[in-house]
Amino acid sequence: MATATLDIDDGSAVGEARLAGDWTLVELSATLKTLESRLSTLGSSEVAWNLLSIGRLDSVGALLLWRAWGRQWPAKVQLSAAHRRVFERVGSIVPADASPAAPDPARLVLFLGQIALKAWHNLLGIVTLVGQLVLDIGYLCVHPREIPWREFSATLYKSGAQALPVIALIGFLIGIVLSYLSSLQLKAYGADVFIVNLLGIAVIRELGPVLVAVLVAGRSGSAMTAQIGVMRVTEEIDALATIGVSRSLRLVLPKVLALAVATPLLVVWCSAAGLIGGMMSAHLQMDLSYGYFIDTLPKVVPVANLLIGMAKGCAFGLLVGIFACHFGLRIRPNTESLSVGTTTSVVTSITVVIVVDAVFAVLTRNMGLPL
Numbered sequence: 001m002a003t004a005t006l007d008i009d010d011g012s013a014v015g016e017a018r019l020a021g022d023w024t025l026v027e028l029s030a031t032l033k034t035l036e037s038r039l040s041t042l043g044s045s046e047v048a049w050n051l052l053s054i055g056r057l058d059s060v061g062a063l064l065l066w067r068a069w070g071r072q073w074p075a076k077v078q079l080s081a082a083h084r085r086v087f088e089r090v091g092s093i094v095p096a097d098a099s100p101a102a103p104d105p106a107r108l109v110l111f112l113g114q115i116a117l118k119a120w121h122n123l124l125g126i127v128t129l130v131g132q133l134v135l136d137i138g139y140l141c142v143h144p145r146e147i148p149w150r151e152f153s154a155t156l157y158k159s160g161a162q163a164l165p166v167i168a169l170i171g172f173l174i175g176i177v178l179s180y181l182s183s184l185q186l187k188a189y190g191a192d193v194f195i196v197n198l199l200g201i202a203v204i205r206e207l208g209p210v211l212v213a214v215l216v217a218g219r220s221g222s223a224m225t226a227q228i229g230v231m232r233v234t235e236e237i238d239a240l241a242t243i244g245v246s247r248s249l250r251l252v253l254p255k256v257l258a259l260a261v262a263t264p265l266l267v268v269w270c271s272a273a274g275l276i277g278g279m280m281s282a283h284l285q286m287d288l289s290y291g292y293f294i295d296t297l298p299k300v301v302p303v304a305n306l307l308i309g310m311a312k313g314c315a316f317g318l319l320v321g322i323f324a325c326h327f328g329l330r331i332r333p334n335t336e337s338l339s340v341g342t343t344t345s346v347v348t349s350i351t352v353v354i355v356v357d358a359v360f361a362v363l364t365r366n367m368g369l370p371l
Helices: 025-043 059-068 081-093 106-142 149-159 161-188 192-233 236-242 247-286 290-300 303-329 335-363
Strands: 005-009 016-023 048-057 076-078
Touching: 005 025, 016 025, 016 059, 025 059, 048 059, 048 081, 059 081, 106 247, 106 303, 149 161, 149 192, 149 247, 161 192, 161 247, 192 236, 192 247, 192 290, 192 303, 192 335, 236 247, 247 290, 247 303, 303 335
Parallel strands: 016 048, 048 076
Antiparallel strands: 005 016
16 A cells, blocks of 8 residues: 655646555545645646556545546546546536535425325324224124223223322422412412412313323323334234234224323322412412312312313323324334334324314303302
């Protein structure tokens, strides 16, 4: 192996640049900056290039010289046929005009169109899945012995019972924070007693259902998507179809119904924990007795608010379950699709939950008001 060298002969009328050695990545790594500096001064001048003494030439060395020549052949160059083929290959890869292409105005339209098509395909898939679930429920009403009780109870335990500790903790802390921040404002106006109204409406009607839905989407929804996705990757779903087992009846329906049942109960659990945390914070910050809080709460917060919160929980559970199973079934048999599908499932579920919560707020704006 010989070090790459560059010698300039200025004796003749037209200077000559003689290159020798091995112009490869290994040999150029030590003297690359020096050679680049010398080549940049020669590229714009009329120089005859003599490359006959070059031993080995790879794409790195050819690219270095090609850029120094301005991405075009110089007027005078001597080189072997083998080296000429290397330069021709580099010249075909690196275009002569390396200026960035002008932005295409239609690219934004194309991007929006792709998003619209993806949304449309997902909407069709979800409608198809919901229709299949309705057919499965009708089939189970006719054949009650085939109800998948084991799958339903397993999902109910994993998504409901095992989620009680974390939901209680989150609800308790949210109640404390909300009560603490509200007490600072209510004290300034002498409206300490209205902390009960604020906590009751906010926690039972809004924060409880939304917090539970977000936690269920991030905890149970992602687990369902990943579980179905792994079954797609390992071809277990195809095996179920081969032996005549309905994937919607055994995989999707138990998960969706279990979430629809567990989520309203988790909403009540989260609301209770939030009210307990708010009551303790109100007692410490405002010296509001526990007895007054418990006695005033049913008077200022009608039972209709609890029913609205549980109805939200049921709707959110259905949505999270449907979206989790839908994106799980769309996962292709590779690991990258599994990660992307799980992320998309959680993000879409949370977004839809917030949108549906806004719709609930508009439709029930005149319900649950204190007398």
